[in-house]
Amino acid sequence: MPSFPLEELLRRPSTEPNCGKVPNSLDIDFSNDYWQTVHIENLTYHLFGAYYDNREKITEAPLVRVLSMINNYGAWDKVKYPDSYCQMWFKNRVDPVIANVSDHKIIWWWGGSGERHVFPTLISCPLPKTEKEVPEMVSLVAQRCDKARNLLRVIYEPDVKTVAMPQQKDQAMKDQDNSRKPLRFMVCVKGLDFPYKDKSWRLVEWLELMRLMGVSKVVFYDGQIHPNMTRVINDYVTSSPGFVELRPLSMGRGEPHTGRNFHHYAMGADFLNRILNEMIPYNDCFYRNMYKFDYVGVFDIDEVIMPLGNITKLSDLIELAHKVPDYERDATKCTAWASFCFRNVYFPLYPERPKFYRNLPSFYYMLQHVERVAEHSDRYSATKCLHSTQFVVGLHNHFPLFHAQNGECDPKSVPIEFAQLHHYREPDNKTHLLNPVVDDNIWRFQPQLQQRVYSQYEKLGFLPDIQQLIDAENRRRKDDEQKLHEAISKA
Numbered sequence: 001m002p003s004f005p006l007e008e009l010l011r012r013p014s015t016e017p018n019c020g021k022v023p024n025s026l027d028i029d030f031s032n033d034y035w036q037t038v039h040i041e042n043l044t045y046h047l048f049g050a051y052y053d054n055r056e057k058i059t060e061a062p063l064v065r066v067l068s069m070i071n072n073y074g075a076w077d078k079v080k081y082p083d084s085y086c087q088m089w090f091k092n093r094v095d096p097v098i099a100n101v102s103d104h105k106i107i108w109w110w111g112g113s114g115e116r117h118v119f120p121t122l123i124s125c126p127l128p129k130t131e132k133e134v135p136e137m138v139s140l141v142a143q144r145c146d147k148a149r150n151l152l153r154v155i156y157e158p159d160v161k162t163v164a165m166p167q168q169k170d171q172a173m174k175d176q177d178n179s180r181k182p183l184r185f186m187v188c189v190k191g192l193d194f195p196y197k198d199k200s201w202r203l204v205e206w207l208e209l210m211r212l213m214g215v216s217k218v219v220f221y222d223g224q225i226h227p228n229m230t231r232v233i234n235d236y237v238t239s240s241p242g243f244v245e246l247r248p249l250s251m252g253r254g255e256p257h258t259g260r261n262f263h264h265y266a267m268g269a270d271f272l273n274r275i276l277n278e279m280i281p282y283n284d285c286f287y288r289n290m291y292k293f294d295y296v297g298v299f300d301i302d303e304v305i306m307p308l309g310n311i312t313k314l315s316d317l318i319e320l321a322h323k324v325p326d327y328e329r330d331a332t333k334c335t336a337w338a339s340f341c342f343r344n345v346y347f348p349l350y351p352e353r354p355k356f357y358r359n360l361p362s363f364y365y366m367l368q369h370v371e372r373v374a375e376h377s378d379r380y381s382a383t384k385c386l387h388s389t390q391f392v393v394g395l396h397n398h399f400p401l402f403h404a405q406n407g408e409c410d411p412k413s414v415p416i417e418f419a420q421l422h423h424y425r426e427p428d429n430k431t432h433l434l435n436p437v438v439d440d441n442i443w444r445f446q447p448q449l450q451q452r453v454y455s456q457y458e459k460l461g462f463l464p465d466i467q468q469l470i471d472a473e474n475r476r477r478k479d480d481e482q483k484l485h486e487a488i489s490k491a
Contacts, residue, residue, distance in 0.1 A: 005153035019145040031254035041082040051287035052156035069118035069252035086125030088135035120279035188285035191223030200228035221249040221281040290389040327413040338403035339411035344382035379413040
């Protein structure tokens with residue numbers, strides 16, 4: 001129960017506050033292991049996490065942001081929400097700091113009905129500018145002094161190497177601006193819902209490519225995973241501390257995260273419900289890590305932002321992205337951007353076509369699939385981005401829906417001459433499968449990537465033994481002979 005502040009509750013002073021009261025564990029309305037529920041007038045809030053935001057570029061900081069899902073959709077600047085308050089509790093202080101909820105940011109722009117859906121929403125609770133401490137816990141209530149029935153731990157994970165005290169206003173970002181320290185990159189992956197499909201071999205190749213490109217951390221969310229994929233992730237967690245993290249997750253309305261069949265069914269039963277829930281892990285991952293990294297990517301394990309030309313590192317790509325033009329838009333007056341986005345291009349399976357790299361085993365999926373569709377998607381369709389942790393406030397899976405608007409421009413679409421998003425799946429429009437082109441840019445990583453992937457397979461015991469190789473060769477020979485006989489018969 002990562003959001004439940006058990007340790008903080010146990011060390012609370014016993015004195016009664018003058019206004020409000022910290023709820024004990026039996027007074028909290030739990031929805032399931034990871035969610036709590038609160039009702040305010042006609043709204044139901046499903047609460048997932050709370051985060052301290054004191055970034056330099058956020059003009060309203062310091063504040064606590066509460067990540068939730070709400071049974072109401074409407075344009076964020078037109079919906080009137082009932083008055084509500086945040087009770088923020090500090091270490092060794094009896095009385096809470098109470099603040100009006102100042103803002104609801106719906107992390108969704110495409111409509112929907114609240115009858116069966118709940119919508120991802122960031123709630124903002126501003127702290128007084130004079131407040132130098134970070135609150136330990138927060139509750140959402142309808143009246144200032146209500147006894148709350150919810151309680152969340154406030155997440156604040158600064159970069160301990162560069163930030164000595166919370167009140168230093170994100171010194172890490174200042175240092176980056178002044179001394180050009182190496183950029184730090186991480187990737188957030190949505191809830192993995194693969195209870196039956198084993199994609200462990202592709203997961204290894206994807207993780208090793210991320211590491212070669214300069215990604216320092218990858219965070220996965222467990223939406224129920226095939227045992228082999230769990231084995232891969234657990235091995236990385238153990239053998240590469242800090243590089244891979246696996247976090248628990250369930251759906252926002254309270255669907256139980258139990259048993260393979262039910263959760264997988266719930267994910268597939270309603271497409272809108274599924275993608276609305278995807279916003280939760282993206283934003284939870286971003287806010288947990290925004291002080292430790294300069295750029296956060298939101299990818300699936302079949303997606304790779306691929307630099308082109310002589311560039312192989314994301315840090316060099318970001319340096320270039322600042323200099324190149326914005327695709328289809330004038331950005332000559334911009335000096336900073338909320339995100340850098342990259343146009344999508346599909347690399348389908350093409351199962352009927354022969355391998356390009358005959359001496360390379362087929363379990364190297366991306367290294368083998370170097371044929372893609374001829375046309376890139378437009379700047380908005382299936383794009384993926386690297387998001388600046390200085391500016392971004394609310395993340396959709398394709399682009400930021402909210403950013404600071406404090407000197408930065410909207411996301412820049414980097415032209416395809418410099419980088420592109422490799423998407424290893426079939427295009428929705430099947431006519432795009434015609435006339436594929438060869439794009440072997442990934443082969444620049446081939447020697448190192450092949451060696452690293454093979455070593456991981458070997459360590460995990462995923463490679464066949466000698467007898468299995470002999471049997472496979474015999475089967476292949478018989479298949480070739482059968483195809484030859486069929487071709488001769490037709491002729």
